[in-house]
Amino acid sequence: MTDARPRKRSLTLKGHQTSVSLEDAFWISFRDIANAQGKAVNALAAEIDAARGLDCGLASAIRVFVLNHYRDAVAIMDQET
Numbered sequence: 001m002t003d004a005r006p007r008k009r010s011l012t013l014k015g016h017q018t019s020v021s022l023e024d025a026f027w028i029s030f031r032d033i034a035n036a037q038g039k040a041v042n043a044l045a046a047e048i049d050a051a052r053g054l055d056c057g058l059a060s061a062i063r064v065f066v067l068n069h070y071r072d073a074v075a076i077m078d079q080e081t
Helices: 024-036 041-051 058-080
Strands: 007-013 016-022
Touching: 007 024, 007 041, 016 024, 016 058, 024 041, 024 058, 041 058
Parallel strands: none
Antiparallel strands: 007 016
């Protein structure tokens, strides 16, 4: 099982280094989604960063993005059956 404790992950947004604290499961899923979309992790993180509100941290926005991605996939599978 992956580590449930958040770990700092480095990202580059708009040419600046930043970090987010994410659990392994979210980071691995985030990387998988980026790969499936043919995007670099930094590019996908920049899209999420641009769309998030000021009251939401980047790590939280990434977690919600990952959750919504998989919820949408389940909804599509449910519609097909």
